[in-house]
Amino acid sequence: MVTIVDIAKKAGVSRGTVDRVLHNRGKVSPEKAERVKYYAKQMGYKPNLAAQGLAARKKQFQLGFCYLEGRTAPFFEKVCEEAQKCAQELTQYGVKVSFFPIPVEHNHDEERILEFARTYQMDGWVMYGTFGTHYLKAMEQLGQEVPPVVAYNLDMEQRIAFVGCDYVQSGRLACGLAALMTNQRATVGIITYYEKNVASQNRILGFQQEIESHYPDMKVAEILYLEWYMDQFDVFLQVKSLLERNPQIDTIYLANPGDYSICKAIYKVAEKRQVKIITHDLASQELIEMIKKGEIAATIGQEPEKQGREPLELLFNYLAYGKSPEKDWYKTELSIHIQQNVE
């Protein structure tokens, strides 16, 4: 294994100089820099991570992790759980991660976010796209330099990388499942919270694209938009009338479950008609129970653990080792869970 000292010897310089060249830090004569770079490449130098990590302790980085909190964001709990584990491990490298729960009702509150941006100074941030976008706007308004941001779950601009799933593909996969369960003849009722939610929109888009490109005998009968304020009983009535309006519906695609309590309401109506329900994520215990019982036919996962861990690791590598993320988009895998492989 090639070390920094090996290069120093070959290039006839000191180990300090090699380090300066490798990190584009400080004053080195052009010729020496050239020579060092040449040998580093030629000898296939790869920094030793253990050693780098050990030395990194002195830097004491402060990172911030923002996540959505509230009844309607159970998915983020899973993400956050893994992020906490990762944060614990990063302790070893002298990193301190602070967690910032954002209540769903403040998610677009520009005033508050401005205050947030003013108050908290970090060496780097992990944010989900919607919040990150607001944050950047706030920082611009404040005329402040933005630290590196890694986005997760939903993408945003000006981040150094994004970790999350392909929502369009996610909708396509849901469509494929519907096809599988109905001999490619499904008539689908789509139900979703929040008409303007990008994730939900893209999923529905993907679902419809897939029908068009692969399944001529399938169709979407209606898209039902639920509103924030509806409770379980409201939902029950809405779904009931959806099914009454469209007696041919045999599959329900719940593109954005939000609060999973609505699943129960949907199931109650759908049960009598033997309608298959397909939804996303595996976040609440309630949902898991329903899948185990076969009340929900299938759910599509998007690796919440990876969304919690990878952004922190990317950020740390970026700051501590100067390693820019190799990819622009770290796609999480879309998993299918049915009765027999849940848990």
Add this chain to the structure above:
Amino acid sequence: MVTIVDIAKKAGVSRGTVDRVLHNRGKVSPEKAERVKYYAKQMGYKPNLAAQGLAARKKQFQLGFCYLEGRTAPFFEKVCEEAQKCAQELTQYGVKVSFFPIPVEHNHDEERILEFARTYQMDGWVMYGTFGTHYLKAMEQLGQEVPPVVAYNLDMEQRIAFVGCDYVQSGRLACGLAALMTNQRATVGIITYYEKNVASQNRILGFQQEIESHYPDMKVAEILYLEWYMDQFDVFLQVKSLLERNPQIDTIYLANPGDYSICKAIYKVAEKRQVKIITHDLASQELIEMIKKGEIAATIGQEPEKQGREPLELLFNYLAYGKSPEKDWYKTELSIHIQQNVE
């Protein structure tokens, strides 16, 4: 963060003594040992991995990784690929991993395995169960002390841990998929290579158990055992007559694909009857293409990457840091792949 020196100070001993206590290595007076242990626990000491890794370089461990090689073992290629990546990373810790491909035809050749055991001495081994079992027998015969072995893919006795899937559950999941695709009314033809293969047997067992416990309207019409020597055309004829004997079959469960070339043969026969095919693993490009085209309805994965990486990491942790595996069985997840989430 608590370091070894902090403990030494508190306990009023030297850092060397603390190290000896923590690793149960060498002579320390009982009282001092007690004191060190007490403070280590009380202060919540966690060794710094970076530092440990750096220091581990001097030990120069030699590990061996055995894998099955040949046309009928494409799954192992994926495993091996990831294992090689992991081996490359372990280089940083002074670890050298040697890879031993075992041709399928030598897999049970006791004579050869005896020779193998005699020839290669390693600090630790990663082996798939079938080979590992023979290896242990050989070592016993030679009267040699066995180094630690981590098993993967198939379990064995006397290993320090096992990394692999639950084959019974894997068969249950296949059954669940069949149910999903047929409104719980599938009539299934099961096809498998090698009657005595444990993985295959357990999958079929799980499949049948699941029918019994959940799907009264499903049944297995026949189990067809293929033989080693059959070529694609032989398979074609066998499957054809299987379907002729059982005109009600609407689903084929290929419990052990072995060589994936038989998939094409099965599809050719099954196509006319619109029979759904379910199989395992995602190992060959050929198979992936068939799934993309929808010729194979679904395949069930078992995390080959994890099976390649985790055993090496466990073995390294065991040897270098004296950390025994936390679990006895590291279960790999069963994933479902259909047209829309393959690749």
Add this chain to the structure above:
DNA sequence: GTGAAAGCGCTAACAC
């Protein structure tokens, strides 16, 4: 501009 040296936390060889 450059080299020398200290130190990150841990391990193991060595001296007493």
Add this chain to the structure above:
DNA sequence: GTGTTAGCGCTTTCAC
């Protein structure tokens, strides 16, 4: 039995 010390590879500070 126990303490001391060299060193793993890298970063950074401090002289020159």
